Amino acid sequence: MTLVGTRRDAAARAAADDGVSSLYAVHWRPMVRLAWLFVHDDLLAEEIAQDAFVSLHRKWDDVREGRGAAYLRQSVVNGARSALRHHKVEQRYLDSTRAGTRLRVASAEDEAMSADRAADLFARLQRLPARQREVLVLRYYLDLSEAQIADALGIAPGSVKAHAHRGLAALRTQMEER
Template structure:
């Protein structure tokens, strides 16, 4: 008897995740890319989010599936960035001499030109939480409630981080047009 319920639950998870995948795959990859700036890593982060959703399908209701995916992608991107920083520190500690500058790929340069490299640079200078809030708000056009849910913070905190982040960007742009 239990086997039939398990099979039905797996089938429901398969159907639900497949439906969400069709609609949310590209936006989740784009969201991850906005944080990590790496196509393959962004796809991997999005894929892990969908796998996690499938595993937790019985706990996640259909309406909150997209919110769960966003939260997984943001957390996955944070984790990847932390991992990258640790790797960089290690490589810097064992590599003698001046640092080598990374050469951007043609794809990166095309995306940077289209998406305003200057704004990305200025966003990178913001504290992590302010950057996350502004990316979710202005690149994914999420509401304050959706951002709060994705980041696991209060809606009032979303407003405060957005205000501080925009004020910092405004000051930076006035100082360096």
């Protein structure tokens, strides 16, 4: 019985390796880009994407056939949320330890992008509430359907429509004020 169990375990690991490898080849860069859109940090975005692939490998037997990409998107969105929460906690701590003076140094990326029209839209997108921003990024950057977005965020399709509508309306208002 041990030999049969070992063969079964080896076959399951091989299937997970093959499945995740094929998804990795196709989805690695899009998952890193998706994470970056939330966290704006290259290394952190890669780490979030890598954690999503590791998680998928661990849960390969539990993920339904053909749902690997959706699982990855959901893992990346959740990982980005977690990283942003962690960053906020760190920032609050740093703010509390400083005597009210807070220095902010713009990165080279910020400097380069500030001249571009996309940077303006990107900045306005950042002013939206997190859920609206997530829905718009998933909809217009990854071109996901409402059902796929609902699945990735764990919300109802009707909520996706409402968040997209409100987010677009807010962006339109911001652009008109400009």
